[in-house]
Amino acid sequence: MNSRSCLSIVLAAGEGTRMKSATPKVLHKVAGLPMVAHVVKAAEAAGTGDLALVIGHGAEEMRKAAGKFAPAAKLFVQEKRLGTADAVLAARDAIATGYDDILVMFGDTPLIDAGALTAAREKLAGGAAVVVLGFRTGEPTGYGRLIEKDGRLLAIREEKDCSEEERRITFCNSGLMAIAGAHALALLEAVGNANAKGEYYLTDIVEIAGGKGLSVVAAEAGFEDALGINNRVQLAEAEAIWQKRRREAIMLSGVTLIAPETVFFSHDTEIGPDTLVEPNVVFGVGVRIGSNVTVRGFSHFEQADIADGCQVGPYARLRPGAKLQENAHIGNFVEVKNTVVERGAKANHLAYLGDGRVGAGSNIGAGTIFCNYDGYSKFFTDIEANVFIGSNSSLVAPVTIGTGAYVATGSVITESVPPDALAFGRSRQTTLPGKGKQLRERRASAKKA
Ligand code: UD1
Ligand code: CA
Numbered sequence: 001m002n003s004r005s006c007l008s009i010v011l012a013a014g015e016g017t018r019m020k021s022a023t024p025k026v027l028h029k030v031a032g033l034p035m036v037a038h039v040v041k042a043a044e045a046a047g048t049g050d051l052a053l054v055i056g057h058g059a060e061e062m063r064k065a066a067g068k069f070a071p072a073a074k075l076f077v078q079e080k081r082l083g084t085a086d087a088v089l090a091a092r093d094a095i096a097t098g099y100d101d102i103l104v105m106f107g108d109t110p111l112i113d114a115g116a117l118t119a120a121r122e123k124l125a126g127g128a129a130v131v132v133l134g135f136r137t138g139e140p141t142g143y144g145r146l147i148e149k150d151g152r153l154l155a156i157r158e159e160k161d162c163s164e165e166e167r168r169i170t171f172c173n174s175g176l177m178a179i180a181g182a183h184a185l186a187l188l189e190a191v192g193n194a195n196a197k198g199e200y201y202l203t204d205i206v207e208i209a210g211g212k213g214l215s216v217v218a219a220e221a222g223f224e225d226a227l228g229i230n231n232r233v234q235l236a237e238a239e240a241i242w243q244k245r246r247r248e249a250i251m252l253s254g255v256t257l258i259a260p261e262t263v264f265f266s267h268d269t270e271i272g273p274d275t276l277v278e279p280n281v282v283f284g285v286g287v288r289i290g291s292n293v294t295v296r297g298f299s300h301f302e303q304a305d306i307a308d309g310c311q312v313g314p315y316a317r318l319r320p321g322a323k324l325q326e327n328a329h330i331g332n333f334v335e336v337k338n339t340v341v342e343r344g345a346k347a348n349h350l351a352y353l354g355d356g357r358v359g360a361g362s363n364i365g366a367g368t369i370f371c372n373y374d375g376y377s378k379f380f381t382d383i384e385a386n387v388f389i390g391s392n393s394s395l396v397a398p399v400t401i402g403t404g405a406y407v408a409t410g411s412v413i414t415e416s417v418p419p420d421a422l423a424f425g426r427s428r429q430t431t432l433p434g435k436g437k438q439l440r441e442r443r444a445s446a447k448k449a
Contacts, residue, residue: 024057056078132217134146244261382401
């Protein structure tokens with residue numbers, strides 16, 4: 001563990017015009033989490049000290065979002081988008097507090113890894129004044145190029161300011177920079193804006209530090225870690241890389257994915273060992289799946305909690321507040337919302353279970369609907385243990401079905417049913433012998449005439 005004090009500054013003030021969006025770029029999500037929150041998580045995982053978040057475009061939306069993903073961060077507003085060096089200086093007051101290390105990260109690099117942050121800080125501890133995290137790519141277009149000589153980093157040249165020859169360089173700036181706190185303010189204040197875009201480039205501090213005889217070095221990261229997202233094509237690319245990594249980690253932790261490339265996880269998906277996931281399953285945010293669970297194809301989860309030994313799907317939809325206890329079964333075309341399905345209970349076909357409870361060992365027949373909503377308010381359906389609900393029944397909430405009760409097929413239940421009772425909520429069948437034949441004959445002769 002690095003004992004030097006550190007301030008991590010995450011830049012998130014840009015509009016991200018290339019996203020063509022009303023939402024600030026860094027709030028676009030990878031694996032259900034804003035890109036900038038991934039960066040904050042990497043910083044936290046690397047233990048990089050105090051956090052400063054620089055916001056500007058969409059400041060109110062950013063402030064609200066930051067309250068969730070970085071409640072401890074100090075927020076600084078960059079009034080005008082004058083470039084990345086100007087953005088860092090928005091956090092001037094925090095920098096001036098006096099830290100050993102200043103770490104600058106971009107909010108649009110969602111795959112950045114904690115290890116890369118740690119490695120950059122180690123070079124500061126080794127005496128460097130500026131450390132730039134670079135990466136190599138066959139497609140460097142759009143990135144700043146790292147210009148090196150004899151192992152020293154001389155400059156970073158932005159694409160638009162590159163000569164023909166410089167443009168051919170494939171070693172690029174990831175955007176992550178570590179700066180010795182003692183020099184940070186002087187270096188940043190020396191940056192001018194005489195360049196193609198007329199912006200104050202953070203990248204200029206490389207040349208400025210070199211000119212002062214300070215040590216400037218590059219560290220190398222993998223292309224994927226450094227991927228900077230400027231448009232939605234790159235956003236999808238980042239998502240694909242993230243998903244691939246997570247699928248592999250999940251399989252290595254003991255989960256079987258039959259067709260991993262068709263299963264999608266969220267940043268916070270938890271899933272236990274010996275669980276089997278069939279093809280085409282989506283785990284939205286806030287999902288926990290226990291062990292020995294079978295998730296059959298085409299199922300969709302969101303804020304749902306599935307205990308050990310459950311069976312779900314195919315084609316099941318588990319919505320927020322769905323909670324399955326051990327060994328519960330939820331089958332095809334069953335939707336569960338804000339409902340606890342207790343131990344060993346089953347709803348195997350075509351049902352809607354919303355705002356209720358299904359007691360342990362109960363069986364919900366095909367086509368059962370919890371009628372939970374009257375167009376104005378939601379009401380609770382309480383099914384106690386070992387109840388049998390016959391197929392095609394409507395339970396009009398609020399309603400309680402007592403332990404061991406039996407609801408006949410096709411019932412519309414509007415009144416609570418006491419324990420062990422048998423409830424019919426339908427009219428009796430009438431059967432008239434021979435009348436069917438008579439009816440046919442009458443109709444046939446009427447048609448002829
Ligand atoms: C930047 C780097 C480039 C690097 C690339 C990596 C500079 C000058 N260029 O270019 O060398 O290869 O990232 O992805 O640093 N931001 C602000 N305020 C501003 C401008 C930007 O907060 O005034 C923030 C943005 O929100 C974003 C980050 O800084 O999170 C990077 O800005 P962006 O405009 O995307 O820089 P690039 O052109 O990609
Ligand atoms: Ca960028």
